Amino acid sequence: MSFTFASKFKIQATKVTADLDHRAKIRAALKSYETARDERKAQYQDWQAARHGAASIKWESLNHLDAYLVDFVTKLSARGTKVFWAGNAQEARDYIVALAKEKRAHTIIKSKTMTSEEIHLNEALRQAGYEVVESDLGEFIVQLRGEAPYHLVFPAMHLTRHEISDLFHEKLHSAPSEHPEELTMIARKELRFKYIQADIGISGANFGIAETGMISITENEGNGRLTTALPKVHVALMGIEKVIPRLSDLALFLPLLATAGTGQQITCYNSLIGGPRQSDEPDGPDEFHLVLLDNNRTQLLADAEQRDALHCIRCGACLNACPIFRNVGGHTYGTTYQGPIGSVITPHLRGLMDWKHLSYASSLCGACTEVCPVKINLHHHLLHNRRNAVASRPDPSERAAFRLFAFLTRYPGLVNRLARISRPLVPFVRVVKPILPAPIKGWLSSRDLPKIARESFRDYWKKR
Amino acid sequence: MNEGKREAILGRIREAVRVAAPRPHEGSGRYDSNAIEVPQTSREWLPSVPLDAEGRLNLFREKCSQLRTEFRFLSGQEGAAAALADLRNKQKWTVLGSHHHPMLDPLVQSLGLETLYVEQHPQSKSLERCSVGITACDALIAQTGSILLTARSAGGRALSVLPPHHVVVASVDQLLPDLPAAFELLYEKYGDNYPSFATLITGPSRTGDIERILVLGAHGPRDLTIILLGTNA
Incomplete structure (x- = not known):
């Protein structure tokens, strides 16, 4: 297996690196992001202190994760949320598929959730006979292409409007268009009634608030709001590391996430959900299920040296800054989480020996560490993973080479x-x-x- | 409930965190205070906000124009009614969606259009056909140009996101300086019994998923109008 993942990476990286069109596309896509992000950062009174504050809050929650998780689920359950603890991907998939069966669902609408990519939820639901529709525009596009997201935050950043127009023409029989606005409207029209028809809405969660028992969802399009408002059942899938202590911590995290992620001061919609529809509310789902996922996060948590990798708020800033990502592209990694953060955590989540090659997919320039809004020591962790891989299974040819040297x-x-x-x-x-x-x-x-x-x-x- | 897995996962967590991770920048001197009080301190890091009411109002107006939110500051109910009638005529509204609220009721009635009230639990399909959703809110935030609303203050979850135009009516005393103040308000207002849903809305729905080019009205409203009443009506 180890040979396969590593050699696939090498073959793909060699190919994409030589693709000048690809390089130009990525550079163009990131240009406006960089300008906007730098402008936003400059408006902070103290950006560095804000990063440090965010890292301190994450430190606090991760080092007392058991207590915060218990608070979090107790508050959620008190208002009628059904909480399911999933030890691994299989348990999470089984729970959601069983729920779809119990509800006699036909259509399932999803808003963007990388955690569902991690557990391959769409495949499981489709195999069980349900129609699963991604509603985030970028995710909708890559789903039509039968591809994985290219980037944590910008799933379709590797495609031009022409490619998207051709795709929509082929799959949705829409008239070809050169305008991003018209293309967006095609997707909007296509998805409008899916929200209304869908029996179940599945979302992720950017933060879990221990103090109040709520999840926080960050988005721009409104698809997350529709997904969590209209279907009768809402299922949120969340990694256990996403819990933060207080509601007021969001005053810091929401702008940090937006600034680092997309170069906005704050994204268009930041929603808090703390349960199903309450008796005094006119609408909302009758049931709210929260699936809490471990899936080897506790293993990474047990590594005190690299525990801060769980600070990650999935903003994608390290991908955007990484010279390797910008050259080899998101699909080359072959992982759910691309770029530097993916290279650090994938060996923990999916096995060091299979994924240690990603520790070398770095120039160790440290650009990732510098841009990380929660101060994860990314490039040092790549070195830690290299060291751990060598310590657990030394390579005889490498050892001979160093002896000779x-x-x-x-x-x-x-x-x-x-x-x-x-x-x-x-x-x-x-x-x-x-x-x-x-x-x-x-x-x-x-x-x-x-x-x-x-x-x-x-x-x-x-x-x- | 699956208590078994709950205890297994919590057990793994307790075992894992027995050794504390090094604190961020431990011993580096520069940021040595580990007991950082957020949000009190986060106010000193985030973009600054003028202290006076007029400065805040100007900042909010500026943010709205950057975000392409239509912002109207009007002196009272009559002004608001006229502004809404103007929008009704321009956009050829046919059906309204709204919720009952003392500040909204006279305005909505003055428009003389068929109105769906969420209290009557209209189907999503009918709500989707509304030309506009008119709601109240909990607060406006000068720092970001945001609207804070909850399922309880603004007619549930769908009304403010499903119709193509969202109109928010607020009074000037609802304008808060910054995000920390917004979360304090939520805590003070609902602390003992939170609504199931709250959201911060910052501009009309948008996407940049095609070549990172900004497009408004991705899935939510393409138009967002804020009508701010100068006198407490």
Whole structure:
């Protein structure tokens, strides 16, 4: 398995990196984001202190997660929410599929939730015979294409309006259009009655408020609001790490998430949901189910060194800043969570040995750590994962290479002599390149071996 | 309830957090206070807000124009009725959606159109056909140009998001300075019995999912109008 994920990554990365159209698309898409984000950040009285404050709140909630979770579910249950604790993806899927069966559902509408991608919920529901419709515009587009989201926050950022127009024309038989506005209206019209028809609405949750027993959902389009307002049953899927202590903490987190995520001061809709429709309210779902998902989060929690990776509010800022993400693209990772944060947490969620190659999908430049609004020590955690992978299963060829290196550095005279002997051989490296063993061949495929100087520095120094 | 899994997961969490993680910037000196009081302190970090009422009103107006929210500051009920009648004629409203509220009732009646009241539990399908949803709210927030409303204050969940135009009527004493104040208000007003739904609305529905180009009216209302009454009506 390890060979498969790593080699897929390599093949895909090589291909996408050479795709200049792709690079131009991503650069164009991120340009306006960067300008808006920087403007917003400049309006803060103290952006760095705000990051630190957010990190401190997340520290507090994660290091006392048991207590905050108990508060959270007690408050939710008191107002009629049905809480389900799912240890893994299978348990979460089974619960939701069983619920759909119990409610005799036909259509299920979903607002954006990366956690549902993590547990492959759509496939499970579709296999069980239900129609599942993604309502976020970007998610709707990638669902029509049968693709995974390209980016945590911008699922369809790899597509141009022309590609989307062709897609809508093919799948929805709409008239071709060059205008993002017209394309958006096609999706709006298509989805309007889905909200009304749907028997179940499924959403994610950006935050869970322990103090009041509410989930907070951040969005721009209004699809999250419709998904949680119209269907008779609302199911929210939330990772256990999303709990924060107080309602007032949102005064900090909502603007931080928006600024880092999309370059807005605050997104268009930030909704709090604390239960099903209450008796004095005119509408809303009759039932509200909250599925709390562990799925190896507790394993990451147990790693005190990397626990802050659970601070993540899924804003996507580290992806946008990452030179690797911008070149290899979101799909290359083969993970639910792309970019630096995905490279850090995927080995914890899905196995270190299968996913350790992502620790090397980094230039260690630290741009991710710098932009992270909750101060996750991202690039250091990539190093921690490398160290842990080597410690748990040392690679004999790597060890031999480092032994050789250690040996040679101890005998500079020997290196000098070897260099002198191999100097005339360098031009032939190009000829024998195709038959060299894998790691050397790979390294040389995009590089030329430098020429060895006629005279070494040591010789030159001696003669002086 | 699946108590078993609950205890298993909580057990794993308790085991995991027995060793505390290093605190953010532990010992770095610069941000040494670990007992940061939020939101009291977050006010000092977030974008600043003028202290005087007029400054706040101007900031709110400015935010609305950036967000493409239509903002009308009017002196009283008659002005508001005239502004609504104007919108009715311009947009050719046919059916209204609204909820009963002392500030809304005379305005809605003055428009003389067929009106669906959410208290009569109209079907979503009928609500969707409304030209406009007219609601009250809990507060307006100058810092962000947002509207705070709840299922209890603004006629449930669908009225303010399903029709293509959302009109909010508020009085000037409902204008709050910033987000911390908005959450304080929620706590003070509903602390012992929260509604099941509250939302902060900041501008008309929007998306940038196609080439990051801004489009208004993605799934929610394309038009958002705020009518602010100068005198407490």
